[in-house]
Amino acid sequence: MTIAENAPAPAIVDQEEATRARRARINRIAKWTLPSLVMVLSILAWHLYVTINEIPHYILPGPVLVAQSIVNDWELLWPAMLTTTRLTVFALILAILGGVALAVAFTQSKWAEMSFFPYAVILQVTPVIAIAPLLQIYMDSAFAAALACAWIVAFFPILSNTTIGLKSADHNLEDLFTIYGATRWQRLRLLAAPSALPFFLGGLKIAGGLALIGAVVAEFVIGRSGTGLGLASTLLEASYRFNFGRLYAALILISAMGVVIFAITSLISHLMLRKWHESALKRE
């Protein structure tokens, strides 16, 4: 027996496994570097296109001008972004409260569902842009009117997803709860609510984006008359003044808000489901 035999043997990795490991490593890096590279190249192409062809800034401002606008107009853009954020977040919170409450009411009482569900659908399918001017007339505060618009758009996915989710509990578990004499409240809290959670979180991801869209639409319609609403009003106003640098700056900030909202709702969803739900599991 030699000493070499006692030394720890190198891990036996066959060709296929080695290739697989290498590919996984490359994918991990590429997942971040590729989109970043695409972004850098696109901005570069945009810059070159504008400078080489000498495109006037009131048609397409270059990335440098837009960046300057973000910096120079920050004092105007930042409060506008806060307003839009407040509008979106309030609308989303109200959509969650209203959507979940109504979904619970629907699943607790068939009569309530039969009576009101068609109207929830009507509210959803009516284009919000058509309701916004009315809301502006009936509500004194422009902020409240805009909030109502954003809420109408955001609340339906929460309502419909949560309603389906609350009804999706395993039938045998329902029976088991009956056999063990569960109360209505226990059934809702221990069975229906956890069953509905993945559905609700799916609805939340959609509603987050829709709340922002609703806020933007509301600002376009309601913010027009100098009510000093948020980013979308700023964007519209900049377009009237042919200040395209500011317009693009506002647009980029709105997009960034959408990305942040999506990231936050996705993170919430991941954290709440990672331990047990199929959607959050890693495949082996």
Add this chain to the structure above:
Amino acid sequence: MTPIRERPPLLTMSHIEKTFAGEVVALKDMNLTVNDGDFMSLLGPSGCGKSTALRLISGLMHPTRGKIEWAGGQGSDDLGVVFQEPTLMPWATVAQNVWLPFRLRGTPYSAVKDEILEALKLVGLEKFQTSYPRELSGGMKMRVSIARAMVTKPRLILMDEPFAALDEITRFKLNNDLLELKAAIGCTVIFVTHSVFESVFLSDRIVVMAARPGRVIHELEVDTPYPRSEDFRTSSEYAAHTRAASEALGEAIELAA
């Protein structure tokens, strides 16, 4: 163990009839006395109303005619149920799943921690208390389901083809374990199955049912004493009982045809 005839009755079904939507007769004039300590199999072709009988006993359905009486009345903790699927809550850990029957009665976890651990020990899963169902194999999930049914030490456990979806090796193992568990907690079991072999190995009473309308056509006794080991499966006694049960089942199938 007390011979079948000397056991006190636990539950009596008399002249039970169940008709669905006013026309489909699932059960007709079913009479059955379940004794305290029985391991009773309900054996029959599909559509013979064996699952309906279980649902009636569990109180999930009520008979159209006839009545079901529990000796000494039925309390809320008299019943444990195991379904064909493990039927666990995927969002709850193994221990939380076993806690469920207590929890629905308002008993806090800390008060029944020992009972939960004991039930999990009986099914050999005490190391998996904090695991989630998705981390377990099919057989292990079924064990959790059995632990949940037993944890309150009910007088009667209803099992509706619990091992039908499992592979044979797992099923044999669970059959052996089930007999040990029953001996350990001393409850009565009603076991719905369509497998002659399973019913002979497990039970001391086999009730054979026929379809259209669902009714009891035979009652067999398997007088081989417990504990029954794996050797029982290859004994001539087993073969004789299996033949008798197969003939009874064959008759049930013929009646329905």
